[in-house]
Amino acid sequence: MQRVISVLAISMIFSVAFLIGCAVKSTPQIGEKFMSTSKILFNIETDKQLDVSKMKDWDIIVDPDAIPSEKYAGEEFQRLFKEATGMMLPINSKAQGESNHVYIGKATSEKLGEEELMVIVNKDSLIITGGRPRGTLYGVYQFFEDAFGVRFLTFDHTYIPKSTDVKIPVGEFRYNPPFLFRWSYYAENSKEPEFAARLRVNTVTHAEKLGGVTPQNLINHSFHWLLPFDKYGAEHPEYYALFEGKRDTETGGGGPQLCVTNKDVIRIVAENAISYLDQHPNMRNISVSQANTARYCHCDECEAINKREGTPMGSQLAFVNAVAKLIEQKHPDVKVGTLAYWYTRKAPKTIKPRHNVQIQLCSIECCTLHPIDDPTCEKNRAFCQDMEEWSKICNDIWIWNYNTNFRYYDLPFPNLRVIGPNVRYFLRNNAKGVFMQANGNGTSGELSDLRNYLISRMLWNPNFDDNTNLNN
Ligand SMILES: [Zn+2]
Numbered sequence: 163m164q165r166v167i168s169v170l171a172i173s174m175i176f177s178v179a180f181l182i183g184c185a186v187k188s189t190p191q192i193g194e195k196f197m198s199t200s201k202i203l204f205n206i207e208t209d210k211q212l213d214v215s216k217m218k219d220w221d222i223i224v225d226p227d228a229i230p231s232e233k234y235a236g237e238e239f240q241r242l243f244k245e246a247t248g249m250m251l252p253i254n255s256k257a258q259g260e261s262n263h264v265y266i267g268k269a270t271s272e273k274l275g276e277e278e279l280m281v282i283v284n285k286d287s288l289i290i291t292g293g294r295p296r297g298t299l300y301g302v303y304q305f306f307e308d309a310f311g312v313r314f315l316t317f318d319h320t321y322i323p324k325s326t327d328v329k330i331p332v333g334e335f336r337y338n339p340p341f342l343f344r345w346s347y348y349a350e351n352s353k354e355p356e357f358a359a360r361l362r363v364n365t366v367t368h369a370e371k372l373g374g375v376t377p378q379n380l381i382n383h384s385f386h387w388l389l390p391f392d393k394y395g396a397e398h399p400e401y402y403a404l405f406e407g408k409r410d411t412e413t414g415g416g417g418p419q420l421c422v423t424n425k426d427v428i429r430i431v432a433e434n435a436i437s438y439l440d441q442h443p444n445m446r447n448i449s450v451s452q453a454n455t456a457r458y459c460h461c462d463e464c465e466a467i468n469k470r471e472g473t474p475m476g477s478q479l480a481f482v483n484a485v486a487k488l489i490e491q492k493h494p495d496v497k498v499g500t501l502a503y504w505y506t507r508k509a510p511k512t513i514k515p516r517h518n519v520q521i522q523l524c525s526i527e528c529c530t531l532h533p534i535d536d537p538t539c540e541k542n543r544a545f546c547q548d549m550e551e552w553s554k555i556c557n558d559i560w561i562w563n564y565n566t567n568f569r570y571y572d573l574p575f576p577n578l579r580v581i582g583p584n585v586r587y588f589l590r591n592n593a594k595g596v597f598m599q600a601n602g603n604g605t606s607g608e609l610s611d612l613r614n615y616l617i618s619r620m621l622w623n624p625n626f627d628d629n630t631n632l633n634n
């Protein structure tokens with residue numbers, strides 16, 4: 163036991179030393195910078211401004227036909243405005259006269275994306291609106307961050323500067339987040355979905371009042387349910403991977419893997435995927451992905467493709483493309499996602515993902531001390547080579563990134579300074595969704611509140627000034 167403690171202590175000292183080593187590279191900035199960095203809205207200079215101190219007799223207008231998340235957006239506006247200014251504005255369903263109203267979720271002539279938000283500031287009215295189902299609610303949170311310097315730091319602590327001396331530039335402001343799927347995988351979010359919505363994490367709750375979840379599935383291991391070994395294994399061992407000279411029966415990690423060149427396997431997997439999509443008509447993607455084991459199929463047909471393509475991803479991607487072609491006939495708007503993970507991380511030489519295929523690239527081998535695009539880090543250089551190869555042949559890449567020590571959640575994990583650069587690197591290379599895996603099954607991991615805040619802000623706005631905000 164004592165030995166374990168001393169090993170833990172040494173690890174902690176080293177990790178802290180790493181953190182300090184990284185921290186001295188940047189110049190801490192505090193105070194007013196906290197208010198002014200990373201604004202999405204109101205980044206213009208103008209003499210025309212809405213003077214918040216004159217809003218005392220205004221009201222909040224929420225249309226009676228508003229959806230639950232828009233009604234909740236009205237309540238959130240009322241709550242946050244009261245906290246920030248001391249003014250309690252009533253919520254009404256109809257505006258009396260033209261001026262002195264805050265319109266929440268007002269209909270626009272344009273079609274906005276499901277999370278796209280629009281803020282229109284006039285001297286005598288304010289409109290916060292957005293696409294359905296989450297644009298308006300997210301617009302309210304963005305408004306308070308940028309107009310008042312509000313920070314949603316933890317579920318039980320929101321930083322709200324108290325002031326009526328706030329002037330907001332008149333103009334029309336819009337934002338549409340670049341990542342469709344944003345999952346900061348902390349129990350701090352899943353246990354507190356209202357807080358997750360404030361951070362604009364769109365993957366943890368079906369509650370309509372919070373705008374629900376994105377209709378994108380996490381691209382994750384799925385062979386075990388698309389072709390269950392329990393159901394087919396006894397009668398059709400040839401559906402499963404040939405490994406060490408025989409058809410595999412190992413079920414660990416969701417195995418066995420499939421023989422991905424078997425025509426019946428392609429057909430049945432497609433049928434089972436289509437049946438899932440028939441039952442879940444709102445979903446915009448489905449995962450057709452390898453099990454979490456390296457015991458992939460070594461039969462002659464599979465290996466011939468792998469050899470030709472220079473990676474076991476050769477036969478895997480040929481399979482996913484074939485399944486995606488069948489799925490498209492029934493569900494033309496649905497994407498088929500697959501993991502590029504472990505032995506399939508490297509892109510094939512000639513086979514490209516079909517137009518309806520998404521690649522979920524996993525960075526499990528990466529070093530977390532250096533930014534992923536640090537050319538001096540050998541491990542990360544290898545990942546970047548793979549990512550850049552993928553980004554040449556696929557414009558719908560997703561990322562599975564790792565943000566904790568999975569053995570000891572409480573040990574320092576020296577990645578705070580690389581989260582920002584990493585997210586920006588992913589975006590530059592065609593990433594459309596990011597799963598930041600962390601200690602999702604418990605709260606209070608090492609700096610988990612801070613990490614969750616930082617990750618969520620970065621995924622919402624990759625231009626977020628991570629260094630300044632961290633120092634604050
Ligand atoms: Zn095979």
Ligand SMILES: [Zn+2]
Nearest residue numbers: 529531532539
């Ligand atoms: Zn490194």
